[in-house]
Amino acid sequence: MSEWIGSCVVLLAAGLALAASNAPPAGPGSEDEFKVFDADLGRAWIDVSAYPPEQQKSYAVFAQKCSKCHTLARPINSSLQAGDWSAYVNRMSRKSGSGISPHDGETVLAFLLFDSVRRTRAAVAVDPELVPFLEVGRELSGVKRFPASKQDIRAEEGPLRVAVEGDPRMDLSRFFASEAGQKLVKWTRREPNRGELVLSGEAAAAGKAPAPPAATAEAAVRAATAEAVGDAADARERIERILDWLDERMKREFRPGVGDPAAILADRRGDATEFTRLFVAMARASGVPARARVGFVARRTGFFFHAWAEVWLDGWVPVDPYLGQLPADRTHIVVMTPGDDALAGWDARAVPGLDRLQFRVVIEKKPEPGGG
Amino acid sequence: MDFKGIHRAPDANELGKHGAIVEWSIKPNVEVSEKVSVTARLCTSCHGLTIDQAYAEVRLRREVNLEAGRINVPFGDYYQRHDPASDALLSKPLPFEMGHMLRYQATQFNLGVLPMPYVDSGATMFGDVWIGEALQIWYGVFGANGFRSQNAQDFTFKDQVSTAGFEDNNNRLSWGGRLALARGEATLGGSYLQGEYDPAAAYDYRVWGVDGSARLMGFQLRAEYLARDTEVSDAGARRTLEKQGFYGQIETPVWRKLSAAWRIDGLLREGPSLGTDNDESSAILRWALCVSVAPALEYSFRAQYEHWRFTDFADADVVHVGLVVTY
Numbered sequence: 001m002s003e004w005i006g007s008c009v010v011l012l013a014a015g016l017a018l019a020a021s022n023a024p025p026a027g028p029g030s031e032d033e034f035k036v037f038d039a040d041l042g043r044a045w046i047d048v049s050a051y052p053p054e055q056q057k058s059y060a061v062f063a064q065k066c067s068k069c070h071t072l073a074r075p076i077n078s079s080l081q082a083g084d085w086s087a088y089v090n091r092m093s094r095k096s097g098s099g100i101s102p103h104d105g106e107t108v109l110a111f112l113l114f115d116s117v118r119r120t121r122a123a124v125a126v127d128p129e130l131v132p133f134l135e136v137g138r139e140l141s142g143v144k145r146f147p148a149s150k151q152d153i154r155a156e157e158g159p160l161r162v163a164v165e166g167d168p169r170m171d172l173s174r175f176f177a178s179e180a181g182q183k184l185v186k187w188t189r190r191e192p193n194r195g196e197l198v199l200s201g202e203a204a205a206a207g208k209a210p211a212p213p214a215a216t217a218e219a220a221v222r223a224a225t226a227e228a229v230g231d232a233a234d235a236r237e238r239i240e241r242i243l244d245w246l247d248e249r250m251k252r253e254f255r256p257g258v259g260d261p262a263a264i265l266a267d268r269r270g271d272a273t274e275f276t277r278l279f280v281a282m283a284r285a286s287g288v289p290a291r292a293r294v295g296f297v298a299r300r301t302g303f304f305f306h307a308w309a310e311v312w313l314d315g316w317v318p319v320d321p322y323l324g325q326l327p328a329d330r331t332h333i334v335v336m337t338p339g340d341d342a343l344a345g346w347d348a349r350a351v352p353g354l355d356r357l358q359f360r361v362v363i364e365k366k367p368e369p370g371g372g
Numbered sequence: 373m374d375f376k377g378i379h380r381a382p383d384a385n386e387l388g389k390h391g392a393i394v395e396w397s398i399k400p401n402v403e404v405s406e407k408v409s410v411t412a413r414l415c416t417s418c419h420g421l422t423i424d425q426a427y428a429e430v431r432l433r434r435e436v437n438l439e440a441g442r443i444n445v446p447f448g449d450y451y452q453r454h455d456p457a458s459d460a461l462l463s464k465p466l467p468f469e470m471g472h473m474l475r476y477q478a479t480q481f482n483l484g485v486l487p488m489p490y491v492d493s494g495a496t497m498f499g500d501v502w503i504g505e506a507l508q509i510w511y512g513v514f515g516a517n518g519f520r521s522q523n524a525q526d527f528t529f530k531d532q533v534s535t536a537g538f539e540d541n542n543n544r545l546s547w548g549g550r551l552a553l554a555r556g557e558a559t560l561g562g563s564y565l566q567g568e569y570d571p572a573a574a575y576d577y578r579v580w581g582v583d584g585s586a587r588l589m590g591f592q593l594r595a596e597y598l599a600r601d602t603e604v605s606d607a608g609a610r611r612t613l614e615k616q617g618f619y620g621q622i623e624t625p626v627w628r629k630l631s632a633a634w635r636i637d638g639l640l641r642e643g644p645s646l647g648t649d650n651d652e653s654s655a656i657l658r659w660a661l662c663v664s665v666a667p668a669l670e671y672s673f674r675a676q677y678e679h680w681r682f683t684d685f686a687d688a689d690v691v692h693v694g695l696v697v698t699y
Binding site: 068097 | 401403406409429431434437446449452453455457458460498499500502505508510512550552553554555556557559561585587592666669670672698
């Protein structure tokens with residue numbers, strides 16, 4: 001019997017050695033770095049065909065690395081939220097024989113962050129009051145609640161100060177610019193993950209006006225704009241009418257992703273991203289320069305991802321098409337994005353660490369009348 | 373949940389137990405800080421509700437990490453998959469089997485080579501280094517209370533779990549380590565463990581094993597071999613009970629939500645058979661096929677057939693029907 005066992009062991013070892021010799025190289029950068037056979041996806045696979053190509057590649061890494069010691073069902077079915085994955089992946093990568101290099105870990109983490117947000121969005125029931133802010137479907141984990149008094153910070157007078165803290169290696173200056181209505185202060189190179197944002201809500205001072213927007217090629221958007229604007233001649237009035245039109249004709253409803261303006265117009269439904277994209281197109285079609293913004297906005301119990309716009313009215317003025325605010329209130333925190341269109345090609349939710357930012361409103365106690 | 377039925381058993385009372393087994397576990401984890409986390413694992417199964425893991429992990433750096441408390445001792449490859457929802461089959465490989473093994477009585481095969489989960493009070497220092505992005509070298513050394521028994525006649529799982537408390541029974545540390553190399557989707561590892569198990573710390577055990585896993589053309593292959601020498605008191609004489617075990621396993625998705633896993637495993641016992649005058653070797657060879665259907669991500673149904681061949685007993689067939697829920 002022992003000879004038989006020995007023979008089996010030798011055969012199995014030979015099979016493993018053969019498999020090891022055929023193992024794909026683990027170095028980064030190659031298109032075929034992680035070739036995934038259909039069978040690799042197993043019984044717990046998720047459909048990523050609608051995900052961006054980069055995330056589909058990341059999924060291949062995730063599917064291979066994270067099914068080695070357990071079924072893929074475990075991480076897929078996990079109740080972990082976006083902010084929890086970093087620590088979890090860090091721990092798992094250190095397990096015996098995980099084969100998850102630091103580079104792999106970043107890839108897996110990026111996918112899990114993206115996927116947890118994407119699939120959560122589709123799965124959760126949406127609280128109508130939070131719909132404007134939902135691109136994640138729920139309050140972000142890790143976002144601290146307001147001070148215990150739960151006061152409405154929008155009612156506070158003067159500039160609003162918000163302390164921000166990110167992961168230890170995060171550099172806030174990469175995400176928060178000092179602009180007209182927003183300044184990053186108390187930030188140091190020594191502790192680049194901490195700082196304070198001073199939100200004044202002021203419009204940018206008048207400067208050189210951008211070139212008039214090119215006429216949109218989408219006839220449906222032009223027609224809707226003409227209907228909305230009517231005979232308004234003043235730029236501000238045109239913007240106000242577009243906001244009114246959106247408020248009356250568009251249904252506020254969570255929609256995954258964001259399509260082109262004509263598709264949004266046809267659907268007549270959307271959340272903040274759809275409202276913003278359509279608004280920008282209509283504003284430009286009315287001759288008013290406009291651009292999209294993404295970032296955070298404070299509502300009720302915390303800060304949420306959000307999208308809004310800026311229009312040129314003798315300076316860039318924030319306008320929130322979903323909330324119907326002109327100008328948008330000062331709780332809007334802009335996140336810097338590459339390119340002119342903040343809604344294209346860059347997903348704030350997929351940036352590691354951005355969803356774990358800690359916000360704390362700094363409210364200085366006012367001296368009591370007659371107090372010494 | 374696993375329902376097990378045993379067929380072809382002329383001496384069924386000695387063979388094993390039929391019936392349903394519900395294994396449920398939950399593993400809460402708290403990240404205290406970026407470098408410190410605490411984890412506990414509660415499970416309920418044959419031995420009732422047990423806190424079988426409760427430990428703190430300190431991650432000083434990639435190369436140096438510490439896990440201390442009630443830990444899952446890193447031995448072999450299967451220790452990371454002992455949770456039924458993590459492995460592809462409903463039964464454990466014979467080298468790691470405990471109470472579900474046929475002919476499990478102490479005068480027969482008793483436990484496998486290293487019963488799992490092997491959870492113990494102790495600490496593990498572990499880490500990994502990477503040679504480029506291609507090769508991971510993982511290492512871990514551990515010290516723990518070790519296996520225990522009320523006498524010097526092999527150890528039992530019942531003495532290991534909470535019924536006997538978690539304190540050491542002989543004030544003698546058990547220790548060991550593991551080294552694993554991972555390249556691409558292949559892993560090779562080796563593990564060692566030794567300690568004393570009787571109250572007087574006079575009888576020792578030594579366990580060693582090699583393991584490997586790889587993914588090849590969509591097939592997940594796994595194999596392990598391990599052996600244990602255990603000193604036992606045989607009517608006052610010091611004897612050595614040898615146990616060897618192995619398994620080879622292939623897992624593959626078949627079609628859409630259907631997957632299958634095939635395993636062959638064996639267990640060999642040589643030396644004194646406790647409580648009897650049987651001093652010859654005895655062995656088990658088993659093969660098992662499990663098919664799994666997952667209608668949804670959260671749960672799957674499994675059906676498994678096993679054929680057991682004994683060198684000293686009649687063959688037996690076992691059928692499992694299981695439901696696995698992952699949450």
